Amino acid sequence: MSNLDWVCVPRLYEVRKNHLAGRATLEHPLKQQTVTVVDINPLSLALEGTDPLSQFARQDEELNDQLSQMVSELDLKSKRRERDRIEPEDNTLQWSTRRLGILNRFTTNEKLSLSTSFLVASGSLDGGNESIKAQTVVADKTKYRLEQLDHFDDGTMRHMMDLTQPEYIQRFEQLKQELTQSWHNDQRVKALKIAIQCAKMLADTTVLQFYPSQYVLITDILDVFGKLVYDRLQAKASGLPGASAATLEREREAARDTCQNWFYKIASIRELLPRLYLELSIFKCYEFLTSDREEYEKLLRRLTHQLRGIADPLVSTYARCYLVRMGVTVTPSKTYIRENFGDLFIVYPQIFRFVARFNLHPEIVTASSYLQLYAPAFDYMLLCLVHKCELHTQDMLNECKQLKNNGAILMSILSSFTSEFIATNALEFVELIKTSETPGISKSQLLRSLGSCVSSCAPLQEQRVTFLKAAFETINKLTDPNEYINCVETWAVFVSQYFTIHEVNRLLGELNTRMCLGKAYEKHYPQLQNILSRIMQNYRSIELLLIQPNFLPYLDLFQKESVRVEVCKTILTYYKQNSEEYTCDAVVTNALMYLGKILNDSVNALSVEDERRQISQLINVFIHKVHFGRDLEQQLGFYVEARGTFSNLDAVYVTLVHAACKLATRNTSRSTGFIKACISYCFITIPSISAVQQQMDLYLLCGQLALRHLCLGQADACFEAALQLVNDLPAATVDFEGKPRSLERYLVSYLCNMLATLIVVPDSPEQGVLYFLRLLLDVIGKHEFKADSTAPSVIYLHALDMLYVQSLEKYPYHIKGVVSNDDLYGHDPKFLAEINNLCVQVVDAILLQLKALGVAHQQRQQAELSLDLFLRIVRYADLERETVSQLALNLWLLANKSQTQLDTKTLPQTLRVVEQLYKQLRDVAPAQAQAIAKLLLRMRNS
């Protein structure tokens, strides 16, 4: 069909754009309508903030839409604020929050033993059931049952030895159930006996390191017992609803009597410890006997005194803890707690007699872990003492000073007293710690604790410097690097929050020298990391930190590659979050470059994609923040340097190219020298990127930029490079979910973009007419498309569009300053002939495609394509030429053949378009109109 006689016709009608009517709106039109329920259920209240599960759920929902995510983040924040407001309920003294911590902290691998007459080992029970099945003789059965009864009632103690910790815990769970069950089966005496036996086991300290957990488990059971008794009495005393006053009085009297009986029964328990524990467990029941607050206090003080009879300091301390725990629920008075501490201080030296023994026998338990056992009890009691009451704080501190070996108490004071109090007396505390010489409690532990206190609440401004000096005097005396670093860890926040950069620098310097000794750093990476991130988090200016002389040397402490990379990432992350918008300080930039370099070097062929992405993102942020103001040369210089540094990271190169392009647009001088420099920078950078797609995009971008700034040579080079890459483009890429995604659609849109650009690109004198278009067609011809793909046809159709525009006398758009082909050739007939020639080529290519589609039985696509081509012919070509008009008619007929495959409206609409064109041309170009009319007639006739 190469005999096609194609001649482009001039466009004699106006092309109008039909703009859509816009409307201002406040809502994102694509945002999903969501109803956020502000639910404040007690469960999520208990957890801090939102509970993690529902948070995930919410996140999932929000991932659907970025915008709504932003909105709901706002919601969340306000919700949280709301929650903070409605949470005045004070549960600092609640035991339940502590018990889990204790259970997790104090564990053991040793075998435990337990003595009770109420647990039948589950194994033997099962065996029993089997044997009863086997025995059918009635007498035997009766005998067996009697035995069972005996078995239960003889009350012999069974000693369960060699229990592992989980088994032990499980046994107590069983006992708890047994107790509750007995109670509900009206076997209240049995319930009481279980409780007593449990309490007795609190005297057992054979497995010391488990004692606090043992205490928690057993007091749980006592709590259950106490609650059962109390609830029962409560129900009794309140009587049936609607009872008369007289009966109610009688009921109350009866409840009182019953309550009295309980106390009588408990008072007759032989052993001291269970007797006291049991009385405490039902202490709340005293409210049925008296309503006098003073009476409670008297009772508590009596119990306090009785506790002196428990000789073991650990056992008695925990018993006191239980007393305080029960006491705070009935009276706000603190006197009895204070009295408990009075007694405790008398017994305190006894504790250290034990410590001395364990110092000699560390195989039983080490001194320091023995002292740790006391911490939960001390902490809780102290907290109760000072809760909402400052009466005894100073007094306790003074008492503590007098005490020998005061470390353990001091430790608990630091963790239980309010930070405000500690801040006020900070200097005193430092002094106390300095002189404290407690076996089992090191100074570093105390200092560590003090550090976290002052971090949350700092001492007065004028005391801070003296305080810090005094504290570090002691800290620096610590010889063990482990102790030293653990201690400094908590102080980092304080120093970075309340002091100038000089102190921070000094701290870093000291750490450098201390940790270098004997390569101490090797063992303390987590602490060192932690210190760094605390400083970064709390110090106001991250730039200032970066330029400290001791900062980068600190980084050298991280000799292990993986840790080093982690640290660099952390620093850059903080930089991303906290830094100023821009930086131009060369030292800061250098430091950041250094960090980035470490990260870049850590990336290798084995790095995972995500790691690469993370690192690139961090470096990109930094690159974006470097800004030298009007000194564009320096900026470009920085980009050059960055390119040299971050050679492993494609994403950084992409950013650099974009940044250079952006930089070019900021050029204000007349000369294009700088722009050329920028573009050549890009041109050199782009080939280093491995993804072809990104290269193509960037080349096009640079080409367009060069064109925009009249650098024609550069533009040509870019376009050529871009087109040469097309055939390297893979058929598909792998997307995030690992599915292959075809790149044909991308290629189509990319080339359309390219064609639109090429319209204004003037032909270069060295190359022939429309060199780039030819090149493009050539590339397309060689490119391997998927079979049946419409992609080449679409590209050819657009190429036809482009060619037609080239034939026009005046192009629809220009770039200021660029002389496009319309002006260059001045509508030269030779040029036009060349265009017509090319048109024929393109049409031929399309017809080949049509044929291929026919062969592949793609009727619908064939029809659509033929209609597209038909319309273009009608518009662009001179229909007076017979070959052209015949071709148009054939195409029309071809489309009609597969009418059923097309939309019902398509054909009539196409017809209408042609008719409209006729109408438009009727007056301006009668000859042309005539040809169209003729074509219409033939279309109708056929």
Place this chain on the structure above:
Amino acid sequence: MSFNFEIKLKRENKVYYENDMLLGCVQFQCGAETKHEGIILYLEGVVNLQLSSKTVGLFDAFYNSVKPINLLQNNLELSAPGKLSAGRSEFHFELPLVCRKEPRILYETYHGVFINVNYQLQCTVKRNFLGKSMTKIQQFCVQYKPTGLSENSLRAVPFSLSPDSLQKNASAKERLSMPRFLITGRLDRSESCVTMPITGSIMVQHTEAAIKSIDMQLVRVETCGCDEGYSKDATEIQTIQIADGNVLPKLELPIYMVLPRLFTCPTLLTKNFKIEFELNLVVVFKEDYTVSENFKIVFKRSAGPLPSKMTTAGRCPIEYGS
């Protein structure tokens, strides 16, 4: 022919003083009309004495002297033979609590090992010769009216334990080989009210041997048949631990013992029997030898210094919230 009945007392706590009127009623719940041969209510108050097995053989001669002592004996015909109508019927009664013959006093209710003082109401429904008689029993408590403690009682009883103070069961030589120790303390009073705890304090001044436990033992001393000879037995009522383990020296430990109801009563000294109480302070050392100190103690019933609500309102059967 099903019917059920119970004796109800007006006082919830069932505690009465001498000369009180015992008020109450017998409640019948009958399924159908029921015939009976009379309903009789017996009031009974008895002191039961028993000789311990170790004395029975030796003192057979005065076996007679320990026959029960009747304090109260009264009966009341609630209904002549007749019929009980279907449904609920009540018979109210009113009986004076007075002892008319020797010893002309109602002793306090007491449950011991060899001596029991018991008060009860018994209601019997007589039936024709085919049917068995039916009986229900209701016990109640008698207590003395509170009286003040004597002047003496406020005086504390100091004590001290050391090897030297152990004259009785240790020879001088033994005492020398003993570890040295000194334990001092006091009982707040020698005369105490049964409703109030026994209080005092104890302090280990010093000790060479480690202490295992310090206990306070309450003992009843029951004497039967005082005229013709007697059997005297001391039995333990309860033991309460005061210290567990080797307590710190110079630390004052409180003595605190709540007296068990029913098993204690005001000290009673009569012609035929005696109920007395003693306390034993027992110190057990690690090497398992014990040292003890005995205290005589007199119980009275007085209005205690505790607020009225805290005093014991004794109620007979011990009950745990059934």
